[in-house]
Amino acid sequence: MRRFLASGVQSLLLTFGVSAAMLLVVSCDSSPERNYSVPRNLCGLSLPKQEYSTLFGAGDEIGREDHPENLGSREVGIQGCRYSVEESTVSVTGEWVQENDKAAPSTPQEGVKAHNTRDKPRKYAGRYDVATWRNGAVTVVDCPRPPGDKDRLFSRLLLDIYANDTQLSDDPDRAHKVFGKLAQDAMGEVMKKLDCKRKPKTA
Structure with missing residues (x-):
């Protein structure tokens, strides 16, 4: 019985860890984006x-x-x-x-x-x-x-x-x-x- 409970706790912790990691990745991916094109030149100056x-x-x-x-x-x-x-x-x-x-x-x-x-x-x-x-x-x-x-x-x-x-x-x-x-x-x-x-x- 104790062995079963320990196994169940380990599974929960593993699931929680994976979920937290996925949440972190989603949070990073949802950061603000640049949805426009950067100007081809800078105020008329031809620069890289x-x-x-x-x-x-x-x-x-x-x-x-x-x-x-x-x-x-x-x-x-x-x-x-x-x-x-x-x-x-x-x-x-x-x-x-x-x-x-x-x-x-x-x-x-x-x-x-x-x-x-x-x-x-x-x-x-x-x-x-x-x-x-x-x-x-x-x-x-x-x-x-x-x-x-x-x-x-x-x-x-x-x-x-x-x-x-x-x-x-x-x-x-x-x-x-x-x-x-x-x-x-x-x-x-x-x-x-x-x-x-x-x-x-x-x-």
């Missing part, structure tokens, strides 16, 4: 999709809002675009600023701080001056304008890449690598559209 697909989270639809100017424009104004998925945002924003501007960010470190984050900007080595934080990266390049240009003082292009709801937010080291490389490559694509007389600053 694997470099920026991580920025786009779960959701059913994606929207895009274009800024007044295209990335790489010489016009002094906001350039780039912003994507929205559910309540998350991914954006690539460019703006011409003055070097040592007293009223607006003009360095990658100042650009990061402008997001009102407690994160300390981390320098990412490469051809361009880049600073990262857990939700993005900021990079700048100096590109003098021709003599007589009415906007000649606005000779520095600041590029800000931002994503507010990604897995990278919980992994600062990975965020540094992903956003850092993306910022370097994105600025490289923007520079193909600009005719700068002076080489960009190196890190």
